[in-house]
Amino acid sequence: MQLSVIILNYNVRYFLEQCVLSVQEALSVIDGEIIVVDNNSDDDSCQMIKNRFPEVKLIQNKENYGFPKGNNIGVQQAKGKYICILNPDTVVAEDTFSKILVxxxxxxxxxxxxxxxxxxxxxxxxxxxxxxPTPWVAFTKIFGLYKIFPNLKLFNQYYAQHLRDNQTGKVDILVGAFMVMQRELYLETGGFDEDCFMYADDIDLSYSVLQKQKSNYYFHETSVIHYKGESTIKDEKYMKRFQEAMEFFYQKHFRKSIFFSVFIKIGILFFSFIKMFQGKPKANLLPESYIFLSLNKI
Incomplete structure (x- = not known):
């Protein structure tokens, strides 16, 4: 089998349905499978899959295991040479998988x-x-230097601006909303680190793959629609999980950088203060430093 598409769902029934429909179309010329892992949704996502897509492999978790573990569970059941980690709030093009596999x-x-x-x-x-997101790259992003100096490479590394939007090439970090890689490599790196509930997971996996001396690529010849934010759990624990995820990545890969840790905490406090000053509800605070994390759920 060429490709296994892993879709981790949590309470986004409508988007999940559109996603699966698009994936089915894109797999029509490929030997592939669709695996939907549901993280204990309380809507009718699972019943919809059973009724509308009986050929889809459905894994129903009894609790919300988070993004890393949920995807790892799906990959363990996959049979394809390649896997695609795909958000449910996406729509793939008909040629997406065929072009990327070639x-x-x-x-x-x-x-x-x-x-x-x-x-x-x-x-x-x-x-x-x-x-x-090294300390310098983080600094340029947090304080908007990439906007002030848009033509200087020194300040434009966060969004890999050495590549144009319509230019394929090597990059360091890719977003967890859409990732294609060999299943063997995924397992070799350990997959998504389950110590991180969500948000830093795709940065960590991308970085771990680089440490295996592999090359990550941005491929511009096909596109995927991503309705950002539809699968985010926006409850009272949201900001706490967000901050914990940042600390997880920094401590795991930049333990020796005291400046990095101090800088991030200052950044969180600074932008949280700005949001409060602007009169936004505390529960909805999303500090600019959030950009350090994967935007796969936002």
Whole structure:
């Protein structure tokens, strides 16, 4: 089997249905399978899958295991040479998988392959291609230096601006809303780190693949619509999980950088203060430093 598409769902029945329909169409010329992992949704997502898509493999978790573990469960059941980690709030193009698999087979040392993500209005999503959030890259993003100096490479590494939106090439970090890679490589890296509930997971996996001396690629010749934010759990624990996810990635990969840790905490406090000053409800605070994390659920 060529490809297993893993779709982790949580209470987004309508988007899940549209996603599966698009994936079915894209797999029509490919030997592939669709695996939907449901993280204990309380809507009728599972019943919809059973009724409308009986050929889809449905895994019903008894609790919400989070993004990393939920996807790992799906990959364990996958049979394809390649896997695609796909958000339920996406719609893939008819040629998405066929083009990316051809591209992957041509590479000598492929890691993760991502593609052009666009929002519901057709706008390019810059998180489609990113750089490693080192202290300097983080600094340029947090304080908007990439906007002040748009033509200077020194300040434009976060969104991998060495590549244009319509230019395929190597990048460091790809977004978890759409990731294609060999299943064997996924298992070799350990998959998504289950110590992180969500948000830093795709950065961590992308970085782990780089450490295996593999090359990650942004592929511009196909696009996927990503309705950002539809599958985010926006409850009272939202900000706490967000901050914990940032600390997880920094401590795991940049333990020796005291500046990095201090800088991030200052950034969180600074932008949280700005949001409060602007009169926004505390429960909805989303500090600018959030950009360090995967936007796959936002």
């Amino acid at each position: 591209f992957a087979e041509r590479q000598t040392n492929p890691g993760i392959i991502g593609c052009k993500l666009i929002d519901g209005t057709g706008n390019f999503l810059p998180e489609s291609k990113r750089g490693v």
